[in-house]
Amino acid sequence: MKQSAPHKARVGLFVVLGTIILVAALYFIGNRQHLFSKNMEVYAVFQNVNGLQLGNNVRYSGINVGTVATIEMMDEATIVVQMMVEEKTGAFIKKDATATIGSDGLVGSMVINILPGKKNLLTIKSGDTIDTYSKIGADDMLSTLNVTNENAALLTADLLKITNKILQGDGALGALITDSLLTQDLRATLQNLKQTTDDAGGLISTLHYKFSKVDMEKSAVGILLNDTLVGHQVGGLITNLEQSGVDISETTQQLNLMISELQDKESAFNYLTKNETLPKTIDSTMVEIKEASRKLNENMEALKHNFLFRGYFRKQERAARKEAKSRKE
Amino acid sequence: MKQVVLELKDLRKSFGDNHVLNGFNLKLYEGENLVVMGKSGSGKSVMIKCLVGLMGADSGSIKIKNDDIVSLGQRELDILRTEIGFLFQGSALYDSMTVRENLEFPLRRNKDKINTGQTTEELVVEALENVGLVSAIDLMPAELSGGMQRRVALARALILKPKIILYDEPTTGLDPITSKEIIQLMRTIQKTYKTSSLIITHDVDCARVISNRMILLVDGINYAEGTFEELSTSEDPKIKAFFKN
Amino acid sequence: MILEKTNSIAVKTKRFFEEIGDMTYFAIRFFKEVVTSPFEWKELIRQCFQMGNRSFLLVGVTGFILGLVFTLQSRPTLLELGAVSWMPSMVSISIVREIGPVIISLICAGRIGSSIGAELGSMKVTEQIDAMEVSGTNPFKYLVVTRILATTLMLPLLIIMGDAVALFGSAIVENLKGDVSYVLYFNKVFDALKFSDVIPATVKSFFFGFAIGLVGCYKGYNCSKGTVGVGEASNAAVVYTSMLLFVIDFIAVFLTDIFF
Incomplete structure (x- = not known):
């Protein structure tokens, strides 16, 4: 166990040297300094090297293949850069490859990028x-x-002006977008329609009931109904109703189509700009629907009175027939 | 003729150019108290450390009960060491342990050496009774006085019931009264356990009281040998220098 | 005069190499003894407990302040760059990879290394080590092997704990100054930390622990006589350990660079 002093000193020296060599070896391996690989010299002539420094990396298709060895200024527009490139990867560089100086990230150091050539030429030599x-x-x-x-910035400012104008309702486009009356009309009409359909449904079921009773019992109502005059009148009313129903369903379909189309597009603006005649159509349709439903409502009212109060029916008889006739026409 | 339990022959040891031991010879007979006297730095401690293998001698043979310790392996040496009690100069109690743990320490590996069938606790108490310090069993060494520490150290040296006890300066650093107590204790123990003792000291009083035989260590050799009376009346100036007060 | 000086330099250099050679043998002896029986399990566990326990508070406080101060000091710079949100990842990576292990190891070199040096030194001086040897216990096994093993095993734990406390300190600063919740902070920390950050740092800290134990034990075990020797042993333990820590760190960083 006991060792002599000179022996210990030798061991100590060995350990220290070993550590230094280990560190040095690790340093070179870590830095990949191509200490043991064969290098070849490649030259490139630049006008401006953008702050390239000795030791900057050389990349070929993005792979580090070497470093900048010397930078020499030949005259004011000719700077010769010598690169030491690994022979292994250098064997892939063709004669028509081009070198550019770029930077490694926004604030990084400069690198020389060698871009591969297009044609299949010979590879470069040292x-x-x-x-x-x-x-x-x-x-x-x-x-x-x-x-x-x-x-x-200028462009954006102009755009801003245009959009402002549109918002304020200037021009046809603006009017279309900002017309709130239109929407209100649309909503009211739809509500009317709904009301009418409900009424019609109730009425038809009542009618059905009444007729079935009339058939089974020979009541006063049945007799009344057998009267051709009354019959004609009722028939006309029903045809009228049917016609109205068809009209309504048509209108509803149109409306549906319109609404779904409106929904399909990203915005009403988009749609409206495409179809200029549509608003007008909608407007007129609305008016028509309104009128139709109003009249239908009146008819309903009249029919109700017809069944419940005979007196009232008779008073209105003539007017109602006239109306039915005009409707048919 | 009594049996030789320990023998040093031509022991040499040097540190660099400082030759401490130049062929020292010593024989310890069974049951005797041998005192080795020498000046400070004369190599007494080195000699005793070589004896138990704490230091390697440069040359010479060290025989303990017919075994040459130089040729022994670590394990055999450890076994042989259980036969030897060693009282260190400064007591050398383990600071971080209590008195009890200090005494138990030699028993950790060598409990089987003692065939008395006693438990560790009983052995510890017995050893402390021998030195009259049973009350200090759970104290730390730092809480003890120098004399008490020495006595605990003695108890520790005795716990394995050794046949040979080596005393390295048993009375240094102690006042004369405590020194006498320790010397008295050493004699009692020697009588009780029939041990052979090798005492290293430069304390003449100690040597007078305890020695059966003395060796004077001068210049690295056993300069003179004899009883206390023989040596103290010698006319040799080098010997006289030890005894003049 | 000049000759004298060159002579003393030569002597000092020789001493230096001798010491390193001696330490190498000491380390070799450690590796020999650590694999051979008998094993001092009880003492090992006691030492582990002692070292971990004694350094717990110190490492905790140091780690906390480290994280706190580090974050406070780097805040203005990051604020200037508008990158305060990078704080958790920056702090966690630098603390876990480098600052934590090195600072805590240095602290422990001062705390554990010097105490080992002083303890073994005083045991050597008062012949307690000799006393152990004559009572049939191999003091190298009982004192040195257990201590070196204990530092080797405990230091990584202390470092991990110190890192955690440092990150907590950093989180407190971010929470107070930057309105970053603790949950967000630690989410970002765990996002930034990879195993390739944690594992080399942990492996490294085993070696740091070994260095602290080895130098402390070597200095204490080979302490020269007298109380002056004890002081020198504990002092030299700290100085040598600190140097050795940096050498190990140097090598570790290179190795990490290559393998991770």
Whole structure:
């Protein structure tokens, strides 16, 4: 166990040196300095190297293949950059490859990107010079962006003006969008229609009931109904009703179609701009529907009186027939 | 002729250029109290440490009960060491343990060496009774006085009931009265357990009281040998230097 | 004069290498003894408890302040960059990967390393180590192996705890100054941390623990005589350990770089 002092010193020296060598080895492996790989020299001539420094990476299709070895200025517009490129990957670089200087991220250091050539030419040899292509630097890019931005701002301002006008209801487009009366009309009409349909439904079921009674019992009502005059009148009324029903269902279908179409589009604005005649059509349709339903309502009322109060029916007889006739026409 | 339990032959040890032991010879007979006297730094402690294998000697043989400790492996050495009690210069009680744990420590691995059938507790109490300190069983060494520490250390050296006890300066750092108590204790123990003792000291009073035989260690060799009376009346100036007050 | 100086430099260099060589043998002996019986389980557990317990509060307080201060100090810079929301990920990665293990190891080098150095040193000086040896217990096993194992096992735990407390401290700052809820903070932390951050740091901390135990024990075990020696042993334990910690960290960072 006991070791002599010189022996210990030797062991100590060995340990220290070993540690240093280990650290150095790790450093080189970690940095991938291509310490042991064979390198080849590739040259490129630039006009402007955008702050490229010795030791910056060289990439071929995005893979780090080497580093910048020297940067030499030949004259004011000729800067020769020597790159040390790994022979392994360098074997894939064709003669028509181009080198550009780019930056590694927004604030990163510069890199040389070698872009693969298009044609299948021979691969480069050590000492070859490849073409370069100067990209716009970040500064140029930013100034262009600046102009674009200004233009965009102007454009937006104009757009804002237009949209303001539309909102205020100026012009045909504005009127269409902002017309709230139209919507109210539409809603009222729909409500009327609904009311009418309900009434009609109730009435028809009552009629059905009455007729069935008339058939079974030879009551006063039955006799009354057998009267051709009354019969004619009732028949006319029913035809009338049928006609109204068909009209209503047609209108409803149209309305449905319109509404679903309105829903299909992203907005009413979109739809209305496409179809200029539609609003007018809707307007007139509304008026028609309104009129029809009003009259129908009156008919209903009359019919009710006809059955319940005979006196009233007789008083109105003539008027009702006239009306039915005019309706038929 | 009494049996030799411990023998040193031509023991040499040096630290660099400092030759501490230059061929030291010693024989310890069964049941005797042998005192080795020497000046400070004369190599007494080195000698005793070589004896139990705490230090390796450069050359020479160390025989304990016919075993040469130089040739022994660690395990055999440990077994042999259970036959030897060692009282250290500064008591060397373990600071972090109580008196009880201090005494139990040598028993951890070597309990089977004692064939008395006693429990650990009984052994601890017996050892403390021998030194008259049963009351201190649960105290920490730091809470004890120097004399009490020495006595606990003695108890610890005795707990394995060794046949040989080595005392390294048993009275250093103690006042004369406590020293006498310790020396008295050493004699009692020697009588009770029939041990052979090797005492290293530079304390003449201690040597006078306890020694059957003395060896003077001067310049790394056993300069003179004899009883206390023989040596104290010697005319040799080097020997006289030990005894003059 | 010049000759004298070069001589003393040569002697010092030789001493330095001797010491390292000696420490190497010490480490080799540790590895030999750690695998051979008898094992001092009870003492090992006692040491583990002692070391963990004694350093618990210290590591906790240090970790807390570390996280707190680190966050407070980096806040203005991040605020300038408008990246305050990156705070949890930045703080957690830097603390877990590097700052936590290194700072806590240094603290423990001061706390545990010096106390081991002083304890073993004083045991050596008062011949307690010799006393152990003559009473049939291998002091290297009983004192050194258990302590080195204890530091090796306990330091990673202390570091993990310290990291957690540091992150908590950082979360408090973010909560007070930046209105970030604790849940959000820790969500972001766990989002940012990967196993490739945690595992190398934990592996590294085992080596840190080993270094603290090894140097402390070596210095204490080979302490020179006298009370001065004890002081020197505990002092040298801290100094050497700190240096060794940085060397290990250096190597660990390179290795992490390569493998993760």
